[in-house]
Amino acid sequence: MLNSVILVFANKQDMRSYVSPLEVCEGLGLLDLKNRKWHIQGTCALQGDGLYEGLDWLSSTLTEVRAAGYSSVGPSF
């Protein structure tokens, strides 16, 4: 787990009463994570908005972290 990266999808961004990505970050305590890469992606699961963006981050970040010998850390918005 220490070498893992974290991708969070904050869905329902199309809804009027949605919880923003920042609020999800705060609720999950992501801002306190200092030792790993993470990213939160707003999405609309019904339309698929944001899904590819999140997966693109995951793909490029895994490539980057592997190339760096699992030593890259820090958040990504």
Ligand SMILES: Nc1nc2c(ncn2[C@@H]2O[C@H](COP(=O)(O)OP(=O)(O)OP(=O)(O)O)[C@@H](O)[C@H]2O)c(=O)[nH]1
């Ligand atoms: N408008 C909208 N509806 C969504 C979205 N994601 C899920 N839903 C709807 O929310 C309902 C619950 O779906 P789930 O797949 O259980 O989604 P969830 O976010 O885990 O559910 P919650 O427990 O309601 O937070 C279903 O009717 C889905 O169609 C979204 O991004 N936008």
